[in-house]
Amino acid sequence: MSRFGTLYGPDVTFLSVDKCDLDDQSTTKNCDIIVIGAPYDGGTSYRSGTRFGPQALRMTDYIPHDRLRPHLALGVDPLQDLVIKDAGDVCTPPTDIMISLDAVTESIEMITKADAIPIILGGDHSITYADVRGLTAKYGKGRIAVIHFDAHPDTADLELGQLHGHGQWVRRLIDEEITRGDRFIQMGIRGYWPGSDVLKWMSDLGMRSYEMTEIDSRGLDTCIKEAIEAVSKDTDGIFISVDIDVCDPAYAPGTGTPEPGGLTSRQLLNSIRNICMTAPVVGLDLVEMCPAYDHADITALLGNRVILEALSGIAAKRNGSRSPDAPLLQNR
Amino acid sequence: MSRFGTLYGPDVTFLSVDKCDLDDQSTTKNCDIIVIGAPYDGGTSYRSGTRFGPQALRMTDYIPHDRLRPHLALGVDPLQDLVIKDAGDVCTPPTDIMISLDAVTESIEMITKADAIPIILGGDHSITYADVRGLTAKYGKGRIAVIHFDAHPDTADLELGQLHGHGQWVRRLIDEEITRGDRFIQMGIRGYWPGSDVLKWMSDLGMRSYEMTEIDSRGLDTCIKEAIEAVSKDTDGIFISVDIDVCDPAYAPGTGTPEPGGLTSRQLLNSIRNICMTAPVVGLDLVEMCPAYDHADITALLGNRVILEALSGIAAKRNGSRSPDAPLLQNR
Amino acid sequence: MSRFGTLYGPDVTFLSVDKCDLDDQSTTKNCDIIVIGAPYDGGTSYRSGTRFGPQALRMTDYIPHDRLRPHLALGVDPLQDLVIKDAGDVCTPPTDIMISLDAVTESIEMITKADAIPIILGGDHSITYADVRGLTAKYGKGRIAVIHFDAHPDTADLELGQLHGHGQWVRRLIDEEITRGDRFIQMGIRGYWPGSDVLKWMSDLGMRSYEMTEIDSRGLDTCIKEAIEAVSKDTDGIFISVDIDVCDPAYAPGTGTPEPGGLTSRQLLNSIRNICMTAPVVGLDLVEMCPAYDHADITALLGNRVILEALSGIAAKRNGSRSPDAPLLQNR
Amino acid sequence: MSRFGTLYGPDVTFLSVDKCDLDDQSTTKNCDIIVIGAPYDGGTSYRSGTRFGPQALRMTDYIPHDRLRPHLALGVDPLQDLVIKDAGDVCTPPTDIMISLDAVTESIEMITKADAIPIILGGDHSITYADVRGLTAKYGKGRIAVIHFDAHPDTADLELGQLHGHGQWVRRLIDEEITRGDRFIQMGIRGYWPGSDVLKWMSDLGMRSYEMTEIDSRGLDTCIKEAIEAVSKDTDGIFISVDIDVCDPAYAPGTGTPEPGGLTSRQLLNSIRNICMTAPVVGLDLVEMCPAYDHADITALLGNRVILEALSGIAAKRNGSRSPDAPLLQNR
Amino acid sequence: MSRFGTLYGPDVTFLSVDKCDLDDQSTTKNCDIIVIGAPYDGGTSYRSGTRFGPQALRMTDYIPHDRLRPHLALGVDPLQDLVIKDAGDVCTPPTDIMISLDAVTESIEMITKADAIPIILGGDHSITYADVRGLTAKYGKGRIAVIHFDAHPDTADLELGQLHGHGQWVRRLIDEEITRGDRFIQMGIRGYWPGSDVLKWMSDLGMRSYEMTEIDSRGLDTCIKEAIEAVSKDTDGIFISVDIDVCDPAYAPGTGTPEPGGLTSRQLLNSIRNICMTAPVVGLDLVEMCPAYDHADITALLGNRVILEALSGIAAKRNGSRSPDAPLLQNR
Amino acid sequence: MSRFGTLYGPDVTFLSVDKCDLDDQSTTKNCDIIVIGAPYDGGTSYRSGTRFGPQALRMTDYIPHDRLRPHLALGVDPLQDLVIKDAGDVCTPPTDIMISLDAVTESIEMITKADAIPIILGGDHSITYADVRGLTAKYGKGRIAVIHFDAHPDTADLELGQLHGHGQWVRRLIDEEITRGDRFIQMGIRGYWPGSDVLKWMSDLGMRSYEMTEIDSRGLDTCIKEAIEAVSKDTDGIFISVDIDVCDPAYAPGTGTPEPGGLTSRQLLNSIRNICMTAPVVGLDLVEMCPAYDHADITALLGNRVILEALSGIAAKRNGSRSPDAPLLQNR
16 A cells, blocks of 8 residues: 555645655654644534644644754754654545544554654544554553543543544543543543533543643643653553643634633643653644634644644653753853 | 434524424424435535534524515515425434435435425535435335536545545435436536546436536526426426535635536526426435635525525415516516 | 714725815815715614725725726726715714714705715615705705615615614605605615515505516616616606625625625626716715625725726716727727 | 514524523523523624624534533533523614613513523623613612623713713713612723723722733732622622623634733633622623624634623522532542 | 745645656656746735745645546546646745746746746736746747736836836836737726826737726627737737736635626636637736635635636647537537 | 825824824924834745735724823823824835835934834834834944844844845844844744754844743743843833734734744733833834734734833833822722
8 A cells, every 4th residue: 555645635744744654664664753644524523624634734834844943942853853754644534433543543553563653633533542542552551641631521422322523532442441541631621511420430430630720720830740740650651632622712713612711822832842841752643623713824833833842842852952941042 | 203403503493484303293294395404514525514504504594584585586485385394403423424324314205205395404415315315215216307506526436435425426326226317417517527437427327417618608598498308207306406516606605615617696596496486396405505614604695595496486386476587566 | 063084993085085074165165076974884684884884985995095096998087087075974873873864964965065976885774865865955855766776675664663774764765755666766686575565565656676587687788778767757866876785795795684696796887887977866875885794805895896986987977988898998 | 572582593592591581471480590682782882793692692602502511610500500591682673772771671670570680692781781770670779789891991971972882881870870889890991991081980989990900910819809899798789791802802802892901711701600609690791792703703602601600600609519629520 | 956846835736746847857858838836926016915826726626636637628637638747936035026037037938948838826917027028038029929817907117116016017028028019918907097198008009908898798708719819910829817806806805906897707717718729828827816815715716727727728729629518428 | 205105095194193294394393203104015934914014003993093092001191192193104115125124214214313213013024124223323333222022033144045034134133233132132932943053143142032931931020121121231222123923823813924822912012011111212113913814903903002002101101100000090
């Protein structure tokens, strides 16, 4: 099988990094990071359109696509310091979620087989089930913790009678013991769903959900630090799943189920960078970015920057970096 | 089973006509028309979002929802002259096209069993397969002709390996002998798809496709008249399928695969009215209306008016009407 | 009383023509045309927002505000050939329609007293009652014919119990014998309102409404010619009222009650120019332009051009012009 | 008189709660809360369009209209714990503010007569005069304190010579002694209006306005706590009036007079919830939500959530709740 | 020099055709067509933003980028029947028009040296000066006729004191005798610019401008036929310059100086196809497409289709084709 | 030379203050502040469109243009307390940056010659080179410090081979010794540009750049206070340059190169006010406001308010003011 390319539009890669073909090991060996698109949007319970998320996340940047992205605060350049390639999109037919999820899982398995960290560009949140499931081929079940940024817990059992979807993926992961409930941490939860039965299920499994009111009262940095500690115990790595709707709709209007009262863009960027600088991240996805509802590309740009902060954090963890809090021009 | 309601948002009906419940015959008997929503958008090959089509088509009108819609040119009032009810949406989970299509077909069967004409609000065009298939329970296979307004022939075989979708439904209907190729007429075709192999398949089956250049040179009225004659031979009724993208993007920006060079809104409204006034219409769907790409609701409003013109034409065919070409105030 | 200025934003004039003050005759004498804004939008039955119509109609033009607008087809320059001034807005408090209408009428009376032709920038269509009423001070009742471009007849009696509004002004004008029903001609009517009782009232009074289907079948030029002849008998002048929604929503999305199936921009521009070149126009208004629903200013620009075509036609009628159908560069 | 329904579009209710008819006591008895729409937008001094506020506030939610809204942080479900019905819109003709205000007041009187708390969906801010005036039938004059969230003090005397409007309602309430100046607290004030004469009038009456710079320096929580204490002295209840423009335009672009430098969505949601959990709220309105200027429904959604937070706070005050600051899954 | 790539965003090519490098003849030999971008937008007198035109024109298509574009009406496939490559963008610094124009001219010269037909994606209309100037290296001065689709004549002398810009390029071409005035034909002119002095200059040089009123009265097909005949006499080829604003703003809102009353999309597509099928076209540009003012990509898509119609017409002229007026499925 | 007026649209002034003509000293004497537009947008490296910034910044305000803007928190009214006039736009042809920059510099020189403080409305950031250069006629080289609010350092050397542009102006100012590097302070920097070579150049020159992570950790107020102290040493005045993209895209979507993670609107407004109240400000510009990408005018309004805060701060510094932190109605 040759590289599938992209499902919609021209075959662009994340900020024009090199392409790789998961079926051709010569193209994937030595990769630190492999980016892949999962443009599936059939799992959403409301606004569809995240199928154009991967394209938007790859392309949206006013800086030329010159493979230079020096991180000011850290002093690293993820596009230079890491070997990053883009495997294109997974072929995810919108008419059949199981075919799509299986294809995503298979791709993740191939990426981990190449000893690279997968970064998955969604698509709606249903793909995270497939993302994390794909890691089990390498890490085994129950060994990967999840830090999950989202306005919603996504712990429904069935929706319209269906097992899979963007509101059920957490339940599926835990039900199938792919992840342990007590190594699953949620950040940014708020709003009016779910009810007490689902919350009890979550509680019984030992999940930890940081609702926005708690985050407000305790401070996000404290919560993040606590979360990193909690997931680091007796696990082999951390998967970060970022639903862009964890941010307030002011910062991320381009999403399907926006919930007012969320994080600021800065809070999200800082948190992702901090986790990646500190903890053993083995994969990350950025989901629910929906260009049709965006304005002036601000949500796409935020998503692109979340990826860049993660990459920069990973580069800093490997190679060291300056302190982001120090004056920018100190000791240059 | 009780009435499902609507899949997204409040349970509004088409211009606030009464609700009916397909499972409760007391609510459907004596209906002339039953409107139903099919908010499935997983079959689209490009922009998704038609799942919000039914809501937009039901609600969008600046005239109060007073169940009065006197048609100026015809002198009929479809909401008064016909018994029209709205059965709500079919439950169409976005994750599984076959469950969705089967549910749509089942609903159409129930509507025809109640001796009502179904008017289906899409949703993407994949649902038309289910719409027409649903008519076979009453009419048998091969007895219903189709007049299909669209920019695209929708005669693909497989897309991403899938049998069903918004580009394959014509092929499926004809392959399964639900409709005869030589009683399938397309109006408004244009652009750069499909290639010669597919066109040959269409030609061999006796299909008749009016491309826009032919329509330009011969006149739309002539083509419509010719089409009505052709589909009336040895058939028991006509199903009209209206893809809103048959209109030029200037008139219908709110759609998934807009193709420049299409019909004007007037041409479409006149054509639908004329066919319904003249021919034995047994069902109609309006598909591919995608609110996320609309502006100032102009596409939603056009779709709403297509339905009203169809209803007015049906009312005029049953009860007679004034000539739409005569001065408006003549003989009032 | 000094010049009121404008109700919203800076005191701009129509394409930067000179200001005049209706209370200062030294500023209005010798004016051929006085433009005035009536930014009242409380009379609308649906989307409000036409209060910003006057500003948009005055400002929207990509050509510099250099007081040069040579009309290519006619070879006249209305801003040069006519003395045109802008009296600013009438003070129309949005909370009280009668205060607003009385103020508009008073301004029209002052403009006609200065022997200038008023061009009124709406605002919603309720102001046309005040516009035409203002002409009676000079012309008397029943002496001014109206040619009314609109998707809707606006002949309702009461709406929400109110006598005045954008759907009732025609009834008020005729009930108060300000205009004769048989000198009131409507062009572009379509859609699903009003019912037969109102149509009968219109018919009994001898009104003539050209519905779009009749226009389609007979040709707009023929209808316009017929209309000009009809209103010219036993009258002292013609008032043209242009509801921008006479155009299809594709051409004029920026309006409150858009009805698909309308005129093209070209048809409207040609018609207005033709009437003004031919008939004794004593006033014109352009109403229902609503910037909040516009896109890329295309509706504002169309409205601006309707005014320019009217002015050019008036200039051509006074001073003669080349034939608009002749090659552009012939005999230059 | 039967239920009026809604003024624009289909007769939807707030998140599909049951309808009630204020003229039919059998439908209103036992109601804790009655929601009512006041779609009047003629009182605005700038952008109109809030007439579509009630519809947007009722409908906008990505969660199904299933009458379940479990509040995560509080552990209550306002749609389950309270009896909430929706009385539809007040008939508010846009042409006459006094008819509209009188009708609103009459409706509020009927709601309080039914011993329910009114929640009014605006409309522009002029309706708050009518809202609070309606409470006097039950509570008498001067007994209800007001906490007023807004960017603007709304204490003008006359605007364009008119007594009523969205900038004058505070003055009218206090001038008519419906509320005491020293029990009127404003939160979020900023910008460049009014001048010192008006501020002096406010000061002399003992009003308390928290300008954003003070809120910044002292902390919003402190100010809110102080406000609750102040209004609780010698009063019989608190009316909360929320002008959505109290939030920064980033969070609430869909409004008529946006003023940069406002609250975040979180600050507003937290404040409303806190007041309702603590103080004896006897009514609330949410005004100045203007859909035409919204993007991706983020302002409508914020408005909807303000109502839900208020309802949740009221439910928590009545029945008790968990601490919103505690970990979400603790003791479930 | 190696291929410059694209000035903004990823290095995409027109519908993903192969890249070529004008400095590497091995990549350009045997090309029939070379597409090139000229993303210069400093020459516009009003809205800027056409610098993103090349990207939009290359990418915007809902059909997969599969290098298949079978033209339904003609039965040709331009992407298959012709060797088409994309040379990327010319480096056009926005700060200096002369550097930009010289670079464009140099690129055109290299394309013609490779015996390919250049298709230039603008950019604003000032680049057409450079486009046609580039052809003189091969064809000499005065040998190439121009058919110019536009709302505006673009025959200004100086604008803000500058020789070059999007309103002066026609004057420069003729002043420098690059093209003959009497072989320069304009189609679609309308509006209120220029004045009589400029028109006289045009007339004296023998230019022929078809204003929309003439086109209306004589028919576009007649005018086009006349134009082809006129430019074919004593010339060596025809350059077609398409300003997308020749279409009405309803069809092409995404442009800088939209003028109501223009062509329909169908008229433009038919005209371009007809000219290319009939006349010896040696180059074409598509300019003034401005994505920032577009809606739902309808203008970008129209521009993309203008290119495809031109390519299809060229392919048909070379290899023959079916009649576009014949029934689509006849003799397949 | 007479006043040039404005480059685009009607000749409006900042909030309708009086016009002045820089060539007519009788109009500029006694001015405290002279506002001038620099609608040049050819220097941008990405989205163009800031040429419409001056118009938007002058007009956008929902408060009537009544020359009253009482600052609530300070108790000053800048439009009353200062003599402010608007000199219109500088003639900045978009085709030639050097002509444009020279014209801007010349205007600034004339403003300082009139002993007024220039406030320049951009335009893109390349104009700041011309702004500060213009101050040297009065102050000499190296005597004016700069506080620069921006997401980007703008310290590139060449872009596309060009010396001037919106990313190079800082380098030009320092290279030409117009400003000292160690009196150049940047606030709000973030993102992924420039690389270490440029940062080293900045560092070597003694520049001080406050990156957002430092601002987060130390607090903005602290950083601002530190900055004021630093620039006050051995300088004769401070120029403030505000790139609106220093704010997060949520607050300022209408800009060309938005970078997530920026300041809130409140932070910017407070900072500008504080600096102007404290330090000897000799000029200010507001650049990179791009209306085509704005939504509901929120960015234009923010820009307008930045100017008003600066003016209010300047007025307060001259005449004294109340403390902005005190209760609003205290001691009125």
